[in-house]
Amino acid sequence: MENRKNLCAMIPEELHTRARTEQEQLALTLSQYVEMVLTEHFQKGGKAMESGTRTLAFQVPEELFGRVKKHLAQHPGLSQKEFVIGLITKALDEADAQAAAE
Template sequence: MTEKTKNLCAQIPESLHAKVRERQEESGQTLGQYMTELITKFYEQEGKPTMKENQRTVAFQVSTELFDQFKDYLKRKGIKQNAFFLDCIRQALEEAEQTANGESEPEAEQETEQAM
């Protein structure tokens, strides 16, 4: 049996409302499910540090046009932004390790050398 629910209504700025609805739609959840998850996570993290000890933040800026293209790509592919960048970083590190160990060079470098 599921827990009884109650309606929670609050006035928030339009810009915040738009952001919440956009992220809710991206999540594939109903608004009620999304808000329940957000509020639950907030209370679970209350009083805890926001950064884990063994994690660091990587941040950089890109043009608005590139950012919009990137967001569209992620949405079409159903990929989360952090998963995309973690995969890119892992791939680059693997390729660098292979090159350092004398293994075959990554395809992009081979193609560049062949074009010369």
């Protein structure tokens, strides 16, 4: 088992409430939740935008968001970006194959 260290920080009350609400919705322990958030940040955060890419942003219902986060928590190493791109690519490939068959 890898070594673990404790992390403690004072944060604004509103941010604390939002984080704890999401953590509870995902049915994660606080340690699991903080690890998930930090892992996502370091996997995606701080990177300059790659040339030839575009941003695709949209809002989803809270329930769907929770389901996605729960799925990702069960699949360590799979980022939200990779997951969504995989779903979009699969749907477009299936649509292209159906259009070619017609």
